[in-house]
Amino acid sequence: MSINIGEPKELMNLSIELLNKLLSNEFVLLAKSWSFHWTVTGPSFGSYHSFLEKIYKETFENIDNIAERIRALDGVPLESLRSYIEHATIKDYNAGETLPEAKTMFALLLDDHESIIRDIREDLKILEAQKVMDEGTINLLQDMIYRMGKTAWMLRAHIS
Ligand SMILES: [Fe+2]
Known part of the structure; x- marks a missing residue:
């Protein structure tokens, strides 16, 4: 059945594109934070x-949440690890490198969190510039800024 939630198709497509980039970044962050959870050492x-488990x-x-928002807009979330790497703007963790110290792990994750938050803020500006707003996506993005901002603070506190 065709979708009719009062949003023009072009705006939904724009949201889907932005959400897929965010999905890709979050997958890279998932792999990195999960692997750090396994490999971190120290007193x-x-x-x-x-x-790291919390992260x-x-x-x-x-x-x-991002993938299900894409589906709610009648879009298709990117589905392969290769496509996440292609669309992500944050750097994948290179397994060939020596494992970083705990503080370096936190610094890398902090960089990623701050970079994703800056990206989301840009995405919000793009969405808000549209005449008809995609409130569902905007709410999700604002909520992510709040939650990731809190985690960024905790990461910062682990480093200083
Ligand atoms: Fe675990």
């Missing part, structure tokens, strides 16, 4: 391990 291992679980939840 505070227990708290680092739990904190990958939050990222997992973001991924599900």
